[in-house]
Amino acid sequence: MGAAALILAAGEGTRMKSGLPKVAHRILGVPMVAYAIAAARESGCDRIVVVTGHGAQLVESLLDDVVFVRQSEQLGTGHAVMCASDALADIDGSLVVLSGDSPLLRAETITRLVEARERSGAAAAVLTASLSDPSGYGRIVRGEDGALISIVEDKDLSPDQRSIGEVNTGTYCFDTRLLFAHLRHLSNTNAQGEYYLTDTVGVLRAEGLAVVDVATDEPEEILGVNSRVQLAEAVKVLQTRINRAHMLAGVTMTDPDLVWIGPDVTIGKDTVLEPMTFLLGDSHVGEECVIGPDSRVTDSRIDDGAVVDSSILMKAIVGESATVGPRAYLRPGTVLKKMAKAGTSVEIKNSTLGEGAKVPHLSYIGDATIGASANVGAGTITCNYDGVRKHSTVIGDGAFIGSDTMLVAPVTVGEGAVTAAGSTITRDVPADALGIERSEQRHVEGWARKQRTGREREGDSEER
Ligand code: UD1
Numbered sequence: 001m002g003a004a005a006l007i008l009a010a011g012e013g014t015r016m017k018s019g020l021p022k023v024a025h026r027i028l029g030v031p032m033v034a035y036a037i038a039a040a041r042e043s044g045c046d047r048i049v050v051v052t053g054h055g056a057q058l059v060e061s062l063l064d065d066v067v068f069v070r071q072s073e074q075l076g077t078g079h080a081v082m083c084a085s086d087a088l089a090d091i092d093g094s095l096v097v098l099s100g101d102s103p104l105l106r107a108e109t110i111t112r113l114v115e116a117r118e119r120s121g122a123a124a125a126v127l128t129a130s131l132s133d134p135s136g137y138g139r140i141v142r143g144e145d146g147a148l149i150s151i152v153e154d155k156d157l158s159p160d161q162r163s164i165g166e167v168n169t170g171t172y173c174f175d176t177r178l179l180f181a182h183l184r185h186l187s188n189t190n191a192q193g194e195y196y197l198t199d200t201v202g203v204l205r206a207e208g209l210a211v212v213d214v215a216t217d218e219p220e221e222i223l224g225v226n227s228r229v230q231l232a233e234a235v236k237v238l239q240t241r242i243n244r245a246h247m248l249a250g251v252t253m254t255d256p257d258l259v260w261i262g263p264d265v266t267i268g269k270d271t272v273l274e275p276m277t278f279l280l281g282d283s284h285v286g287e288e289c290v291i292g293p294d295s296r297v298t299d300s301r302i303d304d305g306a307v308v309d310s311s312i313l314m315k316a317i318v319g320e321s322a323t324v325g326p327r328a329y330l331r332p333g334t335v336l337k338k339m340a341k342a343g344t345s346v347e348i349k350n351s352t353l354g355e356g357a358k359v360p361h362l363s364y365i366g367d368a369t370i371g372a373s374a375n376v377g378a379g380t381i382t383c384n385y386d387g388v389r390k391h392s393t394v395i396g397d398g399a400f401i402g403s404d405t406m407l408v409a410p411v412t413v414g415e416g417a418v419t420a421a422g423s424t425i426t427r428d429v430p431a432d433a434l435g436i437e438r439s440e441q442r443h444v445e446g447w448a449r450k451q452r453t454g455r456e457r458e459g460d461s462e463e464r
């Protein structure tokens with residue numbers, strides 16, 4: 001299609017009552033404005049310009065592969081478009097204009113709108129919706145012949161216009177050249193003292209140019225997020241839409257109301273997602289996995305057949321048929337190879353567990369490389385930080401680390417070596433050796449019995 005898209009995202013969003021600009025608020029882990037951009041892209045818009053203003057630096061830091069223009073004073077949606085005139089000067093053809101606060105709009109609807117304008121040769125096409133509660137939205141005013149005459153903002157409605165249920169969704173397709181040729185005719189003599197983009201409808205028509213309208217067949221997609229209540233509504237709609245698509249593609253969810261999946265996540269078939277599971281960011285899950293209950297996976301890859309139970313994963317890679325949890329915390333740089341295990345209450349950071357290696361219980365593993373089939377006993381800690389620098393630990397294939405071993409890095413335990421339980425290992429252990437560091441155990445004969453008889457005698461006199 002090759003249309004350009006302009007996303008309006010400069011407003012403060014006063015009704016959010018927030019220190020954060022409205023369009024930066026997140027929905028399923030993704031900033032609100034990114035949904036409008038993704039929909040524009042998916043509909044074929046190959047050039048995307050975003051108008052920023054309130055909190056511009058923050059908003060711009062959240063987005064990739066778009067051009068920004070600044071609207072330093074927010075004088076209205078029409079003014080926001082004027083600010084983009086230079087950035088779009090070389091565009092000929094369709095310009096899609098979207099609000100950064102409408103995250104539910106679907107790509108197919110944008111495509112329909114663009115096609116309607118291009119087919120009819122109109123100067124503009126407006127997406128409309130009929131709502132049972134139209135309050136807050138601009139209303140569609142039609143002439144006796146049914147043609148669109150103008151859009152009147154909620155605050156500018158006359159009493160007899162209040163009952164109009166047909167609203168402007170804030171989604172448009174313009175002939176770029178005609179739009180910019182007529183924008184200067186907008187005025188700000190209205191209830192809000194703003195330059196309304198919606199007034200372009202009247203302006204274009206006054207010039208004898210055609211404006212067409214397209215109604216959405218799914219009114220919920222036009223929800224504009226102006227408050228936290230609407231933010232929560234948007235989360236619900238997107239959660240339902242995303243979960244439905246995964247279920248139809250072969251993913252089981254015990255209770256889809258209790259699973260939250262970001263828009264960019266992929267999941268293979270026959271994977272089961274248990275309640276209270278979050279899959280966010282750039283996460284990818286293979287086939288036949290079981291994730292959850294109570295798990296949060298961010299920017300991570302989980303390969304086929306892996307199991308993640310009640311755990312948190314951030315920037316981690318979990319290999320085929322590996323197992324994680326319950327209550328494991330896999331931090332950035334964790335790699336579990338095929339069949340490896342990070343078990344109960346285990347924290348791992350920047351470390352690789354080789355194929356079939358196991359860290360089953362209560363351990364901290366940081367900056368370590370653990371060989372294939374090695375076994376790390378309960379309570380083992382890699383002492384990787386000396387207070388100034390981080391150091392690495394290397395454990396060879398098939399090594400056996402006894403319970404409660406302290407591995408003071410930098411240190412290497414050779415292939416097939418064993419460390420004795422409770423040892424503090426400060427020097428490298430050669431392959432196939434036993435590393436043991438313990439003070440000798442001694443026995444005080446009869447000590448326990450003497451304690452007991454002493455207590456019995458005290459009991460006699462004190463009547464305990
Ligand atoms: C707008 C429409 C209204 C429509 C509704 C749909 C106008 C005048 N009104 O109203 O007809 O029913 O959307 O949701 O267009 N923005 C800027 N710069 C500005 C002002 C706004 O970039 O100076 C951006 C905001 O960040 C937001 C979008 O434009 O993303 C819409 O602005 P908002 O103030 O939310 O408009 P509404 O009152 O919702």
Ligand code: CA
Pocket residue numbers: 099101224225226
């Ligand atoms: Ca709005």
